[in-house]
Amino acid sequence: MARFEVFVPAAPPQVPMDLTLRLDADHWLGALKAGLQRLGRVHPASNVLCDIQADGSIHVTDPDSGRVFRILELPASAAATPVAVVGPWAPTPVAAPPRAPPPQEPARAPATAPAPRPAPAPTMPPPSPAAAAPRPAPRPSGHAEHLVETRTPVATPLHTIGRMSREVKAEDTLAELFLEASQLGMLRERYAGLEFVLDAAMRAIGCEAGSVFTADIGRMDLSFEVVRGPSAGKLIELGLKVPMGVGIVGFCAQENVCLAVSDVEKDPRFYRAVSEATGYQTRSLLCAPMARHGQVVGCLEVLNKKGGKPFDQKDLAVLSYMAAQGAVFLARFEG
Numbered sequence: 001m002a003r004f005e006v007f008v009p010a011a012p013p014q015v016p017m018d019l020t021l022r023l024d025a026d027h028w029l030g031a032l033k034a035g036l037q038r039l040g041r042v043h044p045a046s047n048v049l050c051d052i053q054a055d056g057s058i059h060v061t062d063p064d065s066g067r068v069f070r071i072l073e074l075p076a077s078a079a080a081t082p083v084a085v086v087g088p089w090a091p092t093p094v095a096a097p098p099r100a101p102p103p104q105e106p107a108r109a110p111a112t113a114p115a116p117r118p119a120p121a122p123t124m125p126p127p128s129p130a131a132a133a134p135r136p137a138p139r140p141s142g143h144a145e146h147l148v149e150t151r152t153p154v155a156t157p158l159h160t161i162g163r164m165s166r167e168v169k170a171e172d173t174l175a176e177l178f179l180e181a182s183q184l185g186m187l188r189e190r191y192a193g194l195e196f197v198l199d200a201a202m203r204a205i206g207c208e209a210g211s212v213f214t215a216d217i218g219r220m221d222l223s224f225e226v227v228r229g230p231s232a233g234k235l236i237e238l239g240l241k242v243p244m245g246v247g248i249v250g251f252c253a254q255e256n257v258c259l260a261v262s263d264v265e266k267d268p269r270f271y272r273a274v275s276e277a278t279g280y281q282t283r284s285l286l287c288a289p290m291a292r293h294g295q296v297v298g299c300l301e302v303l304n305k306k307g308g309k310p311f312d313q314k315d316l317a318v319l320s321y322m323a324a325q326g327a328v329f330l331a332r333f334e335g
Contacts, residue, residue, distance in 0.1 A: 004031035007070035008039060015039055028058050028071040029255055035069075049316060050259045052266035061313075174321055177204055181325050190333050194226045197326040202228060202302055204318045205311070209280065210302040211235075212326065213242065213249060220244040222253060222299060229303065231278035238277055247271025249287050253296045258288040258320050260311040286311045288323035290330065297330050299323070 001024045008019045021038060025031035049061035057072040180200055187193040194212045202210045209229025213222040221241040245254040248269050252259055264270040264285050275282050283304050290298040300323040305311055 001026060003074045004028060005070075005072045005074055006031050006035040008035060009067045009069070011065065011067060022074070028073065029257065031071055032060060032069055049311070049313070050261050050267075052261065052263060054266065174317060177318065177321060181322070184325060184329055187329075190330070191226065193329045194326060197300065197322050197329065198226050198228060201300060201319055201322040204322075205286070205302055205315045206306045207286075207302040208304040208306060210300075212298060212300055213253070214298040214330070215244070215253060215296055216241075222249060225298070229280065231280040234278050235274070240274055240277060242271060242274070247274075248285055249299050249301050252287045252289050253299050256289050256291050256294070256296055258286075258316060258323070260284075260286045260316055262310040283308075284310060286315055286319055288316075288319040290323045290327040292327040292331055297327055300326055 003022060003024050006021045006023065008015060008021065010017050010019075019039070021035045023031060023034050023038070025034055051059040051061075053059060055072070057070055060069045060071065061067070062069070177200060184193060184196055187196060194214075198210050198212050209227075209231070211224055211228070212226040214225045215222055221243055223241050224235055224239075227235050242250050244250050248259060248261060248264070248267065248271070250271070251257075251269050261267050261270075262284050264282050270282075270285075285301065285303055286305075287299055287301040289296045290300060300319055302315075302319060305315070
């Protein structure tokens, strides 16, 4: 079990200020869940935007609130550190050596006091503003300036990481998909229904490739059922399977969580075997589990949003909705 540092942004009144927690978990999502449980929430949102940073930390955006959580796996040397809650947030503290007391000034011999200088004449003009810029008057204690000091400047850019696009509201896109998804009930063939789910999601999101995985509960594998994109034919011909829990899609299926990863090369969970086998380069990825009554029956995944843009809140809502429709459709063929 690893030790993680979890930054939780302020959300009054439950979380009145930015906090950082240290706790043990099997993986970063488990650390986030444990941290929120400690603060009175049962679990994070089931759909999250996930950014892997160059320093190895994971920034998770909750689309509902726009809050950005930061999870960092600590080195093994930090395993003995007790669980702590720190506020406001600051980077992982490093023990600094004790400071030496300031050197005392040597006693000086008493000197004769200089003769007082005459006061300046009252007709002397005041100094120009350029020569002496006045400092703002100090604000009384408890004013808004104190609030700024309690919120460390490092936490401010974290809230921009999610890249929440408001240009096209998710509600408008979902309203259109709701009407389109009504046609799914008229399809009677399993493959045709899964094709419909994937194609509708890809059109609404605007991406280069996508896949529908179905879960083999007995063998704990995820199989490619429907594939779209430049390497679709080759991928179906190879008949590859992804083990449950392996790769980002395996992680989403195992944890029943929807994830958006803006740069898969920074995510150690990325399963490169599929890309290497097909020669198709995956840059960004969005994956949603198809689950019904808590049981995952497959996954819906899209790759490489067109224009090189990262996946946003609208895309996350679209894929999650279509994955839910896919799960309902697959329930017809159970047994």
